[in-house]
């Protein structure tokens with residue numbers, strides 16, 4: 001039996017004398033969530049109530065759980081409010097009260113839904129401070145890291161039965177750019193990888209000869225059946241444990257036991273302790289998936305390349321060890337320390353572990369970081385600490401990023417807390433697929449096809465990484481896969497041939513990791529001048545370029561002059577349709593003409609491609625431009641400029657280094673390749689949608705920067721409500737108003753349409769750029785006549801009242817009415833593709849999609865930001881009284897109302913809308 005609950009009071013740790021001698025124990029008052037049958041801890045249906053009033057809030061009814069022996073170390077981490085899971089407890093009656101205590105088979109897990117990464121456990125065992133430093137500075141581009149990755153990939157290839165030389169060639173080719181940046185040649189790397197691979201091959205060969213491991217690696221047997229059952233090998237497996245709160249990717253699993261590859265040497269007979277720890281984490285993960293792991297293997301690939309004469313010691317690459325109970329429990333205790341520290345938001349000092357600083361390669365870095373951030377550390381501090389306001393800022397943002405990380409962990413927990421239907425309704429999964437077929441690709445990967453049984457919506461897009469499973473993303477057979485095609489038939493590629501019946505959003509921490517690194521780099525590596533400007537200690541400086549760049553729009557011209565003349569930074573505020581993209585392109589052209597190297601960045605791929613397109617229209621030399629991004633991220637017509645990372649190292653590096661303009665999303669700017677680049681200027685579009693550290697990822701790479709955005713439109717996309725919700729753009733606009741220019745002439749909307757947004761959001765300063773814009777109507781479109789529309793739709797802005805239904809997130813009455821409106825527009829000659837429908841909730845988006853023809857774009861505001869349509873219909877989906885702003889935030893309604901060029905139709909319940917002052921004014925305007 002397992003118990004799970006929240007710590008309800010102080011924990012008492014003491015030593016007692018028992019019949020076995022002295023022992024430590026901890027008594028933990030726990031408010032129960034429930035009891036679970038430990039025979040199947042993962043089966044939620046086995047949960048039952050913990051007895052009489054187990055959920056009492058005041059803690060009086062908390063039950064006592066006694067933790068024995070070494071588990072008291074984990075007990076010392078507990079504070080009231082922390083979640084605790086204890087497996088395999090014993091139940092006792094004591095003085096009429098039911099009590100629980102640990103048994104020899106128990107595990108104690110602190111905050112089980114906080115998923116600690118296996119590499120984090122390994123790093124922590126090496127040194128807790130090292131774990132923290134790795135988090136702050138990320139994985140740099142260096143040869144050992146890249147070589148290690150290639151060796152791992154070749155290992156996977158060999159396991160999938162691939163030819164060694166072919167695998168080496170291809171994997172090296174794929175990393176051409178990275179190797180080129182490191183000054184490596186393919187030949188030298190191949191030699192190096194071959195040395196390491198010899199150990200792998202030898203070991204696999206041995207396995208083949210001595211064991212009946214199935215035909216997993218036999219290249220001559222393409223029909224091999226892969227099951228995770230005993231007797232097979234499996235490469236790279238993503239494993240998640242909901243019991244132990246651990247996740248990670250095992251390099252390989254052989255006969256159900258973990259195999260870890262290390263591209264170093266180890267001449268002792270036993271694996272290194274930290275390596276054992278890592279394998280033990282995977283053992284726990286595999287056990288939770290029904291395995292019984294008593295062995296672990298570490299494969300030190302460098303060993304076989306060593307000359308016997310040079311080295312003395314045990315040269316065998318593969319070292320096996322017995323997976324003892326004590327080690328598994330130790331690993332869980334370490335994991336608990338990490339979880340408790342992260343939940344408390346503390347920073348490790350290094351004293352938590354017993355590593356010796358004088359043996360550590362990172363000692364200097366550690367001391368510098370400790371000194372500059374004024375953190376207590378075992379290694380000591382050197383250097384002067386950052387000014388107080390920077391320290392305070394760092395801590396505030398660090399916490400905010402970690403809160404964001406916890407939200408991602410909560411997303412993981414939803415993988416098992418929500419049932420398939422809930423996940424589908426939440427757009428987090430596509431369920432109930434019918435598996436069609438699998439096809440082996442060259443290189444041993446698999447293409448998997450499944451058919452959707454009905455129409456479904458989800459957050460998933462082509463190119464996304466997903467968890468592809470045969471029914472459950474955590475408990476079933478599941479693989480990390482990439483979506484290649486997302487139609488009625490879904491195509492994904494993966495390392496293993498899973499019989500896909502379900503796809504789940506993969507909650508990635510990559511973005512969060514990069515935010516932390518960008519924050520660290522901005523504060524610890526940024527120049528003093530840059531930081532003076534960021535923290536408002538100095539005003540940004542400007543030179544006058546003495547040139548007119550745009551002669552028909554004063555604000556745009558001033559914006560370009562500011563951007564070109566900025567010594568530090570410039571801020572371009574661009575309301576809807578005011579020519580932001582055009583202005584950016586003109587500014588970049590001017591910079592390039594002055595011989596500068598420019599980074600063009602934005603939050604989304606779409607904005608990067610739009611700006612790039614505008615830049616090419618400016619007549620910039622196409623050979624000067626490089627687009628960095630994934631194949632699926634970059635728009636079709638921009639693929640020609642996309643930098644292929646694969647190929648000859650020298651050639652690839654030349655392409656990147658010679659490019660005067662490099663275009664990439666801010667997320668990509670945080671990648672190890674981009675972090676090696678430097679620029680004279682960075683122009684960042686959609687800057688109001690970026691968090692401060694998200695912006696740093698781009699501007700850290702340049703001497704000066706220009707941010708372009710509109711803080712009256714969508715704010716940064718964050719999960720948690722905290723300091724990340726304000727963009728750097730918005731903060732700087734307030735802090736340094738003189739560095740900003742607002743573009744005030746719009747090229748999109750009929751005057752009637754823009755009036756409300758101008759008044760409410762831009763102090764009445766937004767105006768049509770030209771008379772043709774001000775007076776545009778549907779009549780301008782070929783074959784369209786407003787005469788054929790019902791009178792109430794002839795004005796550029798109309799309101800269609802609908803007494804809605806009572807459901808909160810959907811409204812059938814509105815959906816039906818909108819379908820009818822679309823028919824009317826079609827009858828008046830409009831193309832369906834010229835009409836867009838915006839609704840506040842995804843549920844209403846699907847609902848409307850079911851009512852209207854397929855080629856009408858229906859979506860939430862977020863998906864419409866940055867685009868425009870001839871006609872926009874807004875479904876407000878609110879009835880009676882409003883409980884909160886319908887579009888969460890007034891900035892969203894601004895975006896919705898500024899998408900149309902020629903006609904805007906608002907559909908909603910007037911009583912509901914009138915109950916909010918802003919919506920009330922909107923109604924008045926629409927009814928004019």
Ligand SMILES: Nc1ncnc2c1ncn2[C@@H]1O[C@H](COP(=O)(O)OP(=O)(O)OP(=O)(O)O)[C@@H](O)[C@H]1O
Nearest residue numbers: 552553574575576577578579580581582747866867
């Ligand atoms: N100075 C100008 N002279 C003539 N046309 C212009 C000028 N500036 C912008 N435009 C035109 O106005 C339209 C909108 O410009 P652009 O796409 O740059 O706007 P935007 O502000 O980026 O739009 P969004 O708000 O959607 O991001 C484009 O067709 C562009 O060519």
